[in-house]
Amino acid sequence: MDPHSPEMTVGDILDLLSACDRDTPVRLAINPFFPMAHRLGGVEKAVDEHGRPMVYIAESPEAEQFGPLPPAVAVALTWQDPVEAPPRRRRGATGPDAGQ
Incomplete structure (x- = not known):
């Protein structure tokens, strides 16, 4: 990953996922302030407003x-x-014999 980008x-x-087992389910972590785990639904190729190719993970x-991350x-x-x-x-002890 380019630290300047x-x-x-x-x-x-692909580099990060290559270290993972291919059969491991993938979840999408969303919202740092209320972190939740979501199921991935697809990958879509597109072009942005400047004509650059983009990939969207949906x-x-x-x-x-799936509930809280x-x-x-999150850490x-x-x-x-x-x-x-x-x-x-x-x-402290409670009940009828407390403190005796």
């Missing part, structure tokens, strides 16, 4: 959403900071 290319995607026609994926995408559970503190 904001655009990811087909070659970049969500499925059913707009199937796993936290580890890996730098969409969220790692979060640790707050430390638990010992609770």
Whole structure:
């Protein structure tokens, strides 16, 4: 991937996907502020308003959403900071015999 270009290319995607098992399902991560996982529906070639070739990766026609993105994926995408559970503190005893 060219660090000087904001655009990811087909070659970049192919390079990244070549390290993955071909039978692994692919999901689309959408919306860094409310990360959700969606099913892919297709790939479409087009030309932009400047005559440059473009490729669009589309969500499925059913707009199937699988729910929240796993936290580890959101962290890996730098969409969220790692979060640790707050430390638990010992609770006091309750009930009729509490404190005796």
